[in-house]
Amino acid sequence: xxxxxxxxxxxxxxxxxxxxxxxxxxxxxxxxxxxxxxxxxxxxxxxxxxxxxxxxxxxxxxxxxxxxxxxxxxxxxxxxxxxxxxxxxxxxxxxxxxxxxxxxxxxxxxxxxxxxxxxxxxxxxxxxxxxxxxxxxxxxxxxxxxxxxxxxxxxxxxxxxxxxxxxxxxxxxxxxxxxxxxxxxxxxxxxxxxxxxxxxxxxxxxxxxxxxxxxxxxxxxxxxxxxxxxxxxxxxxxxx
Amino acid sequence: xxxxxxxxxxxxxxxxxxxxxxxxxxxxxxxxxxxxxxxxxxxxxxxxxxxxxxxxxxxxxxxxxxxxxxxxxxxxxxxxxxxxxxxxxxxxxxxxxxxxxxxxxxxxxxxxxxxxxxxxxxxxxxxxxxxxxxxxxxxxxxxxxxxxxxxxxxxxxxxxxxxxxxxxxxxxxxxxxxxxxxxxxxxxxxxxxxxxxxxxxxxxxxxxxxxxxxxxxxxxx
Numbered sequence: 001x002x003x004x005x006x007x008x009x010x011x012x013x014x015x016x017x018x019x020x021x022x023x024x025x026x027x028x029x030x031x032x033x034x035x036x037x038x039x040x041x042x043x044x045x046x047x048x049x050x051x052x053x054x055x056x057x058x059x060x061x062x063x064x065x066x067x068x069x070x071x072x073x074x075x076x077x078x079x080x081x082x083x084x085x086x087x088x089x090x091x092x093x094x095x096x097x098x099x100x101x102x103x104x105x106x107x108x109x110x111x112x113x114x115x116x117x118x119x120x121x122x123x124x125x126x127x128x129x130x131x132x133x134x135x136x137x138x139x140x141x142x143x144x145x146x147x148x149x150x151x152x153x154x155x156x157x158x159x160x161x162x163x164x165x166x167x168x169x170x171x172x173x174x175x176x177x178x179x180x181x182x183x184x185x186x187x188x189x190x191x192x193x194x195x196x197x198x199x200x201x202x203x204x205x206x207x208x209x210x211x212x213x214x215x216x217x218x219x220x221x222x223x224x225x226x227x228x229x230x231x232x233x234x235x236x237x238x239x240x
Numbered sequence: 241x242x243x244x245x246x247x248x249x250x251x252x253x254x255x256x257x258x259x260x261x262x263x264x265x266x267x268x269x270x271x272x273x274x275x276x277x278x279x280x281x282x283x284x285x286x287x288x289x290x291x292x293x294x295x296x297x298x299x300x301x302x303x304x305x306x307x308x309x310x311x312x313x314x315x316x317x318x319x320x321x322x323x324x325x326x327x328x329x330x331x332x333x334x335x336x337x338x339x340x341x342x343x344x345x346x347x348x349x350x351x352x353x354x355x356x357x358x359x360x361x362x363x364x365x366x367x368x369x370x371x372x373x374x375x376x377x378x379x380x381x382x383x384x385x386x387x388x389x390x391x392x393x394x395x396x397x398x399x400x401x402x403x404x405x406x407x408x409x410x411x412x413x414x415x416x417x418x419x420x421x422x423x424x425x426x427x428x429x430x431x432x433x434x435x436x437x438x439x440x441x442x443x444x445x446x447x448x449x450x451x452x453x454x455x456x457x458x459x460x461x
Contacts, residue, residue: 074321075461097325106318112257113250124246127327 024085025049026071026177026208032079033066040066041230042079046223050176050206053199053219057212058227064212065105067227068179071210072102084177098126100177105185107166111155115146115165118154119172126173140172144194159186167195170202178202178209184217192217243328244336251340261309265302265345266352272298273356284361291360292370292421298356299349299374300381300410306345307385307406308392308399310337315393315459324460330453334390338382338449346378362421369424369434373417376437380413383444390455413440 025047032042040063048054056064069075071082073093082089089096109118119137141150144164149157157165163186170178178199184192196218199209211219255261276294280286287294314320323333353374357367388406395401420433 072321072325074324094327098327100325102321102325104318104321106316106321108314108317108319108322110250110254110313110317110319112254117250117253121246121250122322125243125322125326125328127243 024176024206024208025083026210027083027086028071028080029083030080031067031070031077031082033063033070033075034078035066039078041227044080044225044227044230046225048208048210048223050208051203052208053203053222054208054210055213055217055219055222055224056210056227057214057224060214062227062231064227065181068102068104068181068210068212071177072100072179073097074102099175100179101170101173101175102179102181103166103169103183104181107162109154109157109162109165111153113154114151115141115154115157115161115168116150118165119168122169123173126175128173136172136174140168140170143171143198144168144191160188160191163187164191164194167198171198176207178207178211180209180211180213182213182215183211184213184215243326244332247323247328247333247336248340251337252343255340255344261306262344262348265306266348268305269298269302269349269352270356272301273359277360287360288362288425291357291362292366292425293418294360295353295356295362295370296374296414296418296421299353299378300407300414302349303345303378303381303385304403304406304410306341307382307389308402310341310386310389311393311456311459312389312398320456320460324456330456331449334386334449334452334456335445338379338386341386342379342382346374346382350374350378363425366421366424369430370421373420373430373434373437376434376441377413377417380437380441380444381410383441383448384409384413386452387448387455390452390459393456393459413437416440 027047029045030042031044033040044067046054056067058064066075070077073089073096084096084099113121116137119140120134123137138147141147144167146161146164146168149161154162154165163183167183183195187195199211199219202209209219211217211222273294276290277287280290311320314323324330326333328336350371353371354367357370362370385402385406388402388409391405392398392401416433416437420430420437423433424430
């Protein structure tokens with residue numbers, strides 16, 4: 001092998017839940033990401049069809065969060081392109097953003113608001129009508145067992161409860177693309193099961209999900225990609 | 241539109257609940273004005289001469305005091321990501337946050353300024369001009385300040401960086417705001433000054449959301 005050049009692999013994940021008909025595919029071609037001077041990864045390509053899941057693994061600093069932020073349009077890629085429903089995302093970035101949910105490391109929970117208010121605000125940010133929103137709000141709170149604390153100020157919530165509130169956003173306003181960065185951190189066993197159930201029903205309804213996690217999470221038939229494969233520079237921290 | 245109102249209401253609600261912002265700003269404003277007579281002496285002639293300037297400088301510093309929180313909290317807790325990904329263009333999100341900031345700080349400053357005007361023995365005829373000048377001028381303070389707040393995101397001593405960035409830009413509102421009161425005391429009529437002040441606020445309204453949004457995009461990368 002001639003050094004550690006960018007390896008280019010296109011892989012497809014085959015999932016039994018994939019629905020045909022709608023060409024709602026999330027496609028990445030030759031993505032590269034640069035943080036400061038460092039090229040974090042390069043030559044990363046994938047195709048996720050409706051109902052498919054992608055699990056990102058890799059050591060700390062291998063670029064899982066960077067990739068998710070590129071997919072969420074928060075970081076412009078240093079190279080490569082992204083397509084949603086066969087359209088390059090730059091063509092209609094607002095439509096793409098409306099189609100995605102990004103749950104990052106941080107929960108974005110304000111201590112001064114209650115979970116219900118927080119969720120209502122997030123739903124409002126996405127520009128949904130109030131009537132439908134309030135219905136989904138209760139469903140979302142229920143999906144992550146937050147009903148009992150729904151009207152407490154968030155400063156009383158535990159780290160796990162805040163995390164669940166951030167995840168409840170996924171249910172409160174439906175969107176076909178879920179980008180989850182370490183979604184299981186601070187979650188107890190029961191909450192993780194709830195998350196896994198939410199992912200299953202999301203995929204069953206034709207959604208796609210990209211999860212970065214280094215704790216075990218049960219996502220059936222997910223394509224797994226280790227970002228270390230796409231490391232663009234010789235990495236000192238070799239992982240066995 | 242729903243997203244704009246949602247963001248405005250949330251920021252206002254947070255300002256009211258956390259209480260700190262408005263209370264702190266008003267407390268600082270009152271204290272700063274009260275300090276001047278103690279320092280320069282209580283002679284009415286002196287105070288009348290510099291009163292409008294004192295109130296304006298104190299209002300400006302008070303507005304500055306709360307600006308570092310404008311985007312910082314959302315930046316730290318990841319909320320800014322969600323705002324950037326929302327259906328609301330970032331420029332309008334900035335505008336919503338500035339509007340909430342103004343209602344929580346600039347408006348109360350303008351409303352209590354008549355009492356402080358009494359404290360510095362301002363000509364009664366000029367008191368309404370002082371309040372009006374603050375009412376017209378404080379939106380410019382919030383808007384210009386948002387650019388500084390966005391540019392200084394993530395800086396180590398954010399408050400200091402912010403002051404150094406923003407205070408020079410506050411000179412024009414200060415000159416015309418205090419000038420309006422002086423002109424009305426001198427019997428020259430404050431209309432021209434107030435119109436220029438309104439123009440400054442409108443120019444800030446047209447320009448600052450773009451500049452702040454550009455700075456926020458930079459910070460988010």
